[in-house]
Amino acid sequence: MNGQILVSITDCRAGYSGKTDVLCGVSLTVRRGERLGIIGPNGCGKTTLLRVLAGILPYRGSVRICPVDPDYPHPGEPVERSALTARQAAREVALLSQLSSPVFPYTVGETVLLGRYARQGTGWKRSSTAEDREKVRKALADCGLTSLADRPITELSGGQLQRVYLARAFAQAPAILLLDEPTNHLDIHYQLDILDRTAAGIQRGEPLAVIGVFHDLLLARRFSDTLVLMDEGTIADSGDPDAVLSGDAVNRVYRMNVREALRDLSQSR
Amino acid sequence: MSNRSVFLLISAAASLVIIIAAVAIGSVAVSPIETISILVSRFTGIQMDPEIPGYRIAIVADLRLPRVLLAFIAGAALSVSGAVMQSVLKNPLASSFTLGVSSGASLGAGSVILFGLSGALHGMLTVPAAGFAASVLTVFLLLRFSRAIDPSLRNNTIILSGMILSLFLNAILTLFSVLSTDGLKNILSWQLGSFALRGMTPVYLLLPLTAAGTLAIFRYRRELDILTFGGDEAAALGVPVRKTKNTLVILASVLTGCTIAFTGVIGFVDLAIPHIVRRLWGPSHRTLIPFSFLFGGSFMVLADLFCRTVYPPAELPVGAVTALMGAPVFAHIYLSSRRSGA
Secondary structure: OOOOEEEEEEEEEEOOOOOOOOEEEEEEEEEOOOEEEEEOOOOOOHHHHHHHHOOOOOOEEEEEEOOOOOOOOOOOOOEEHHHOOHHHHHHHEEEEOOOOOOOOOOEHHHHHHHHHHHHOOOOOOOOOOHHHHHHHHHHHHHOOOHHHOOOEHHHOOHHHHHHHHHHHHHHOOOOEEEEEOOOOOOOHHHHHHHHHHHHHHHHHOOOOEEEEEOOOHHHHHHHOOEEEEEEOOEEEEEEOHHHHHOOHHHHHHHOOOHHHHHHHHHOOO | OHHHHHHHHHHHHHHHHHHHHHHHOOOOOOOHHHHHHHHHHHHHOOOOOOOOOHHHHHHHHHHHHHHHHHHHHHHHHHHHHHHHHHHHOOOOOOOOOOOOHHHHHHHHHHHHHHOOHHHHOOHHHHHHHHHHHHHHHHHHHHHHHHHHHOOOOOHHHHHHHHHHHHHHHHHHHHHHHHOOHHHHHHHHHHHHOOOOOOOOHHHHHHHHHHHHHHHHHHHOHHHHHHHOOOHHHHHHOOOOHHHHHHHHHHHHHHHHHHHHHHHOOOOOHHHHHHHHHHHHHOOOHHHHHHHHHHHHHHHHHHHHHHHHHOOOOOOOOHHHHHHHHHHHHHHHHHHHHHHHHO
16 A cells, blocks of 8 residues: 555645735645655745645645545545545645644543544534544653643743644544654753654554654754745755755755755754 | 542532522522522412512512522623634634624614604614624624735634724714713613623523533634634644634624623623633633633622622612723733733
């Protein structure tokens, strides 16, 4: 099953309310088992692309995803992202955003259970099933949160909190997991912790593919098996991470010798 | 979970006791047994003890019962409405009042009082009807205005638009009231809020409305939980965000609008009660909504009881008393959220 195309984007354009497009014709595909990293300078459109995939922004062009949820009317047949309801889309695509602080003190367990929302009944008949509880238990265990299940999320450290949101995304059981700079505001231990737990998820086939936006080029290289370099709303380069980071395009886009800069940063003085 | 159900039952029973006690207590004391027998006979038609003098029946059944029930319904509706506004707008300090709903209602009711329209039409229902219509109009205006400047309808946009609208409507009412000196006193007494001498009509109108509104909101309990994490997250978790947000803001505004149309402006309950309930049982709306209903109702009955018994025969305005008690809670929420944010 590896290699099946899960997402195919063709000439996608998008922007924010009436202003000029931030995304100016992006095409790419994501296959089962893939870890796609997107890099690029501030304002290059990488987060906009992720917001289109998450269904937060409207777009023009084509963004087709291949539904794998067995309850979907035609699983396996590619469908336009905008044709899915919020509920159907949430069974296929989950989002882990930059760390944000919660307003109200939900417990860790309650927060992770919210990931099951799109798979529970609507209206009155919506109590949690045994399957929901099992998925939550497993997501908590996979993220090392079992002992924290009853703690209020307002009392957690940033790293622990991001683990909770990752567990919620796992509980959502999506085919595709979107990462929007998930390691921002985290210390190096938790940066690697979050990425390693995500990578372990891919190994288990939960989720089937990851699309991640990164500012940190070293983390992007470590995590991704394919790297996409964006600049001014288009794709400037893509392919093997090492090849992209030592190519000419990356130097032009960041206006510096990226390879040398990364080497300098990692060398001991 | 069963723990919460037990507490819910206890709270419901306590609310009933508070209602009956509040009906019994007052300048003319009526014993609890007498109160209950009057109430039972009123609701079931069963013959009561013929020894009970008529004036006591009138005090209990015609004066105090409507007042206490109206206080309970108003407190419940305002608290549930506040809980919804705070969750939808992701802000523990938000309420229908900060969004201008009460200013809209004041302007609507105030205009009717000032321009003397109430006598021309159906007497006692004109002022509430104008207040309600104006508050609903305010919400639609607010949503239109917010969407025009920010199509994604971010929470800060809604809150700031609400404040602008609120100031603007208050200014109009002030200008209007300068035109008429008689009206000024009537408006002031309406704005202070009261449950006295309203009869059973408001109760019959508000009770089904509040019950239906609260049930409709309870149906959205999980969406409310999710919305507290922000619109983008909610969309990614499968909530149709714009539709859900609109529905909930309108439901909450209708609850507040209807209530203050009958009672006048009663502030801070919608802020303080949900805050206290979250402290006791956590933020989950499965508990927040029903407990806010019961606590808000009971609190308002007690506040009104305080207002009419502390300094007889004078009565304190209940809106002023809730504000007096609520303002410190407001300060507490603000300061503690600042501390945790730092």
